[in-house]
Amino acid sequence: MKRILFIISILILLLPNVFAQSRKVLSAQIATLSAKIEAINAEMNLLKEQNSNMKKEIAELQTRLSASEDEIDRLKQANEARKSVSNTSQPAPQTPATDNESHQCKATTAAGNQCSRNADPGSDYCWQHKKKYESSGTSPSGSEGNASYNGHTIQTGPRGGKYYINSKGKKVYIKR
Numbered sequence: 001m002k003r004i005l006f007i008i009s010i011l012i013l014l015l016p017n018v019f020a021q022s023r024k025v026l027s028a029q030i031a032t033l034s035a036k037i038e039a040i041n042a043e044m045n046l047l048k049e050q051n052s053n054m055k056k057e058i059a060e061l062q063t064r065l066s067a068s069e070d071e072i073d074r075l076k077q078a079n080e081a082r083k084s085v086s087n088t089s090q091p092a093p094q095t096p097a098t099d100n101e102s103h104q105c106k107a108t109t110a111a112g113n114q115c116s117r118n119a120d121p122g123s124d125y126c127w128q129h130k131k132k133y134e135s136s137g138t139s140p141s142g143s144e145g146n147a148s149y150n151g152h153t154i155q156t157g158p159r160g161g162k163y164y165i166n167s168k169g170k171k172v173y174i175k176r
């Protein structure tokens with residue numbers, strides 16, 4: 001028992017030293033850590049200041065942007081106003097000219113030139129050529145070309161006679 005007591009007493013004597021040493025190390029570590037934390041806090045504060053400055057700058061830029069956008073809108077409106085003014089003033093003399101061109105008679109004269117007369121409304125030709133061209137397009141001669149007699153295509157002979165070729169290959173003249 002004496003030995004054990006002795007050992008315990010030695011331990012009791014030694015332990016404070018061990019704790020003291022560890023305390024020193026710990027306090028040193030804590031000091032360095034707190035220094036680091038202070039440094040980080042300082043950096044944080046700097047960043048916060050910079051951030052607030054950036055926010056202010058952004059706000060300024062945004063106000064400038066909106067102002068310039070307003071100016072652009074004004075300029076656009078002014079430009080459109082000018083365009084509309086120039087559009088309303090210009091086409092007045094132009095539209096009749098283009099109307100004249102589009103409504104010119106499409107027929108060609110005997111000389112080979114385009115007819116100088118204006119076409120009738122709703123027609124490509126003038127009053128004079130309208131009869132000639134539009135009536136010939138639906139003339140009875142055109143429908144006669146497709147005419148048939150008892151299922152045979154009617155053809156016109158050299159003397160103007162109408163005939164068709166029958167099943168035996170012979171010309172059969174049609175009595176008028």
Ligand SMILES: [Zn+2]
Nearest residue numbers: 105115126129
């Ligand atoms: Zn004409």
